[in-house]
Amino acid sequence: LLLIKQPTPFDPHSPPPAESRVPLIGSLDFFWRRWDWFAEEKHRLQQQGSSGAFSFWLAGWKVVAPAGIKGREYFFSSSQLDFDGGYAALFGQGPRLEDIGTDKMEGDANQATPQHFSKRIIALLKGGRLGAALPALISDTKARLDELGEEGTTNPFDSIYSLVFLLTVRIVGCRDIAEDRKTLDLVLKLFNDIEKSATMTTILFPWFPGPAKIKRTISAGRLYMILKKIVDERKKNGTTAQDPLQYLIDEGDSMVQIIEFLIGGLFAGLINSGINAAFILCHLGVTPEWKFKVLDEIRTVCSRHVPAEHHHLPLTKQLELLPIEAWENDFPMIDLCLKDSIRIHLHGAALRRNLTGKDLKTNEGDVIPDGALLAYHLDEIHQDPEIYPEPTKWDPARYLPERAEDKKAPFAYVGWGAGRHPCLGMRFAKLENNVIVAFFLARFEYDVVDAEGEKRSDLPPVDRNQHSAHKPEGAERVWLKYKARKE
Ligand code: HEM
Numbered sequence: 154l155l156l157i158k159q160p161t162p163f164d165p166h167s168p169p170p171a172e173s174r175v176p177l178i179g180s181l182d183f184f185w186r187r188w189d190w191f192a193e194e195k196h197r198l199q200q201q202g203s204s205g206a207f208s209f210w211l212a213g214w215k216v217v218a219p220a221g222i223k224g225r226e227y228f229f230s231s232s233q234l235d236f237d238g239g240y241a242a243l244f245g246q247g248p249r250l251e252d253i254g255t256d257k258m259e260g261d262a263n264q265a266t267p268q269h270f271s272k273r274i275i276a277l278l279k280g281g282r283l284g285a286a287l288p289a290l291i292s293d294t295k296a297r298l299d300e301l302g303e304e305g306t307t308n309p310f311d312s313i314y315s316l317v318f319l320l321t322v323r324i325v326g327c328r329d330i331a332e333d334r335k336t337l338d339l340v341l342k343l344f345n346d347i348e349k350s351a352t353m354t355t356i357l358f359p360w361f362p363g364p365a366k367i368k369r370t371i372s373a374g375r376l377y378m379i380l381k382k383i384v385d386e387r388k389k390n391g392t393t394a395q396d397p398l399q400y401l402i403d404e405g406d407s408m409v410q411i412i413e414f415l416i417g418g419l420f421a422g423l424i425n426s427g428i429n430a431a432f433i434l435c436h437l438g439v440t441p442e443w444k445f446k447v448l449d450e451i452r453t454v455c456s457r458h459v460p461a462e463h464h465h466l467p468l469t470k471q472l473e474l475l476p477i478e479a480w481e482n483d484f485p486m487i488d489l490c491l492k493d494s495i496r497i498h499l500h501g502a503a504l505r506r507n508l509t510g511k512d513l514k515t516n517e518g519d520v521i522p523d524g525a526l527l528a529y530h531l532d533e534i535h536q537d538p539e540i541y542p543e544p545t546k547w548d549p550a551r552y553l554p555e556r557a558e559d560k561k562a563p564f565a566y567v568g569w570g571a572g573r574h575p576c577l578g579m580r581f582a583k584l585e586n587n588v589i590v591a592f593f594l595a596r597f598e599y600d601v602v603d604a605e606g607e608k609r610s611d612l613p614p615v616d617r618n619q620h621s622a623h624k625p626e627g628a629e630r631v632w633l634k635y636k637a638r639k640e
Pocket residue numbers: 236271274325418421422423425426429495499503504567568569570571573574575576577578579581582
């Protein structure tokens with residue numbers, strides 16, 4: 154404990170301090186029961202007439218938690234808040250540079266920067282590239298659904314999640330991994346291990362060599378070796394392949410830039426897309442009217458875009474004939490399913506940091522101290538019953554024009570980010586989600602079942618204190634029991 158920096162007092166013009174504190178270390182409720190605690194603090198302060206924003210300590214970090222319309226607006230719109238600095242300090246689910254070892258790589262002048270990462274991801278997720286990748290995305294999806302066979306029971310948080318990983322590797326990774334099942338599964342396992350090692354200790358005391366840190370270092374090291382070997386061989390043999398890695402090499406990126414891009418891109422692409430694609434199938438499985446609506450949409454899109462002479466083909470075959478424009482624009486119902494799934498399953502806080510070198514003042518006059526972090530809990534808006542009645546219920550119709558709940562207040566929906574940092578992967582995320590949901594529904598009839606194989610008519614309640622999108626565990630687990638459709 155002596156190594157922990159002693160807290161210095163907050164500026165009197167910063168939002169008021171949170172009540173719950175552990176001496177020296179600060180408000181560990183941020184890790185133990187994140188949403189319940191945020192909601193309680195906000196409520197307590199609002200009763201006293203403030204916006205509900207508050208300040209707290211976490212080991213050496215000063216953190217401000219904005220609340221209300223103005224707090225949210227400032228958080229998402231201010232050009233002075235640093236995105237990467239916030240996540241580097243408190244997210245902890247991706248590997249840190251020191252875990253991967255790229256911080257120590259010598260002789261590699263071109264260092265990876267957030268700007269380099271964004272530039273590359275924008276280039277790789279452009280329409281032309283997505284269109285070119287569509288046949289591979291479809292054949293990967295079909296192959297994985299083939300593996301499920303004619304009937305059975307599957308845990309979508311394994312089967313669909315790993316399919317999303319494969320599609321992500323296609324779009325921001327390389328063929329060497331996408332087309333080698335052993336390497337693909339190993340890389341996914343290493344990613345999962347790194348994600349699980351994001352404990353309170355590894356985040357607050359990254360230097361502490363506890364079991365999670367050791368596991369994280371080993372997994373990140375193995376990941377690094379796998380990727381480095383692939384890049385080295387490509388560079389050495391002069392082999393080329395039509396894939397994202399080749400694009401990075403052709404652009405002249407350094408080894409550090411390539412490895413950090415591959416790891417960062419796969420992490421950014423996997424977590425939310427994988428969890429949501431699996432959850433949408435679960436929600437549809439217990440909501441027959443929406444399953445019907447989506448199936449109807451799939452049939453309508455096929456009848457509109459597939460030439461009449463192919464209308465006798467099974468729906469899955471017709472889907473293979475759809476052009477990229479149809480996949481991107483003509484599935485508004487699946488899009489609404491994704492939108493409400495994200496609202497429910499995007500847990501935890503978005504993060505920023507004041508790296509300007511001076512104190513900042515928000516639009517409400519609150520002081521954000523130099524170096525401080527900001528943590529905006531997304532449930533503050535996504536679970537607000539004034540905006541989203543019955544907020545825990547999955548209800549895609551809430552966005553239809555007659556209800557338009559997401560338009561009730563500024564920044565009322567931030568599931569794809571907002572303001573300064575909108576999600577750079579949204580277009581690809583929507584495309585892959587449309588492909589997965591359409592092929593799964595066209596191919597299988599299915600129900601959601603519990604551990605005993607009994608059909609469920611609802612999903613178990615979600616633990617809102619999670620820190621990010623997460624796979625259901627324990628009593629939250631469900632499976633899909635499916636059977637191929639007869640066409
Ligand atoms: C359902 C899937 C997804 C959801 C719900 C989602 C959500 C988000 C959100 C909420 C943010 C903003 C976070 C903040 O403001 O603090 C964000 C940013 C970002 N997302 Fe996504 N995302 C998804 C898929 C993807 C995919 C597939 C990729 C890339 C392959 C991706 C790449 C990024 C990147 C690079 C940023 C950072 C933008 C910046 O630096 O300004 N996302 N995403």
